[in-house]
Amino acid sequence: MHLIQFTDDKGSRAVGVTRDGATQRVNGVETVYELVQVALRGGDGLVAAVAAQGLGETLDKQAIARDGRLLAPIDHPDPSHLHVTGTGLTHLGSAATRDSMHKKNDKPAEELTDSMKMFRMGLENGKPAAGQKGVQPEWFYKGNGHIVANPGKAIPSPSFALDAGEEPEIAGIYVIDQNGQPRRLGFALGNEFSDHVTERINYLYLAHSKLRACSFGPELRVGDLPRHIEGKSRIIRDGQVLWEKPFLSGEDNMSHTIANLEYHHFKYDLFCHPGDVHVHMFGTATLSFADGISTRPGDTFEIEEGQFGLALRNPVQVETEKPVVISGLY
Template sequence: MSILFECEYKGQRYAGVGVPAPGDTHVLHRVTEGQVRAAVIAARGPEAVLAAVTEGAETVEVTIGDPELRFLPPLLPTSTNNALVNGFMGTHRSKFDHDPSPDEEFTPPNYYQKGFGSWLRMPDEPLITPADPIWLIEEPEVALVYVNDDDGVPHYAGYTFGNDLNDIGVHLKNPWAWTPYAKLCETSLAPWLFLDEPPRTVTGRVTIERDGAPAWEGDFSCGGDSLYQRVEDMTAYVLSHPILRQPGLVNYLLLGADKATYHDGFRIEDGDRMVIDVSSHGVVLANPVQYGQAATTDSRRTASR
């Protein structure tokens, strides 16, 4: 697998290759804002992207864990925030009572827009929720990354993995209308961009830690073979909409999640640590949960004329 990541180090932007281990020394390649996105648009194939980013670049060796090193979501345009986090719901076969037939007509799954790319959080950063969630649920998902060229044509860059934390309790109170409210929790994303086609098989295990000890564990799958709809149909449909084809826009498309803690009757609480071990791909994504502050009187005040 070809894997690329971007990061900031001492105020400069860099790219690296592979998934570095904590404590290891890793070579970073100096890049400019937008250089990796341009390489994805111009290059043909993973090796060409890697070459465009690394060949002839100024390099620096950094110890992974250095406090001045900060990883970034793949391709995130930090200077313009021209990025959107969006995704699909109810996509897994585990949530259907039958398998699709080969000649079944494509029906688009439910879709949502989570927020701006700057709302994404990296591994080990806390994920902020509403102050009084009803029933939180972790959602390990494949996240496809696309960048639009100057004509608005989407170019597939690769995939990574995310945790689409949300309040399923709000969703269940009014499934037809309140899902956007349920999604108003921060989302974490792994910085590692796999420069390959969307994965067919992704497996792993979720552990919810409470007070430093496992409180719940369960397996998950989120590759294309676990989905009811075909990934190609899902992405082609949603990216056909002009509003998602604006020049320069980076799209993070979350493909949906398997059954999780909620389906086992477990409630995630403030301070719990969610550990998503994507064992099939050697990626661990861990984030603590942090309840947000309650709204103040001023923030609830209705504007008057």
């Protein structure tokens, strides 16, 4: 079962569900967050909540996408209560790109970079046995709901950015229930948009490089993550494919289990406040930046994988410079 959020032809918000190849409107709710509250009250999950609400008109998802009416597949009434975070160096091919970005030429060849050390730790203890705790991954904060660009809409890159690069990933989608328990809703395609040039200057700039907008969706795939995911990431410029490469995800292609990555995020009480929404990016091994690509305003990112429904598309837009003015209030 897949869920989407969109605006209908009257400008009202709505939720759609896709099952067995057909997409219909879900009655009685305007947002997936509302639907989640129905599921929490009923105690039987999202599938049962959709059945309880009933279904309405048949929808054409492709037409909704063409019309620019898609929304992110979940949001929060107060965007400050949606947290976007992520983990890196979690995929079997992810170390090579990062290592080449951070390797110091004045070090002996046999000395491992911090990236390679972190990657090796994941290989050795990122997939613990059930009930055991594995090694914690690299972790970063990206922002809150204010930094989410809807599918089809422009991803803004700040005027001071040195790079505007895509990161095709899988995002886990969670809501914290009334008891402070994280509840996984499912997974979505994600573009964990980052500034790789800033990161390359010094590894300690990683936190700065991640404070950028992102996009995820358009569809929320309800349920467990497939073990093998093989999609395509591409950049389109002036109507032509500038760059294209497959990306892999799922635990068969990762050095950590999803459970281990989830544990090391939600072990913090900060991330277990009832009602909050979490969008957690699980990392990638595929970057156009690694192939020497530098994007321009108007380039379009396209990330697709058949198990997740519609492709995630976003153009790049560079923001105008905003002066930073600090005034006292004494």
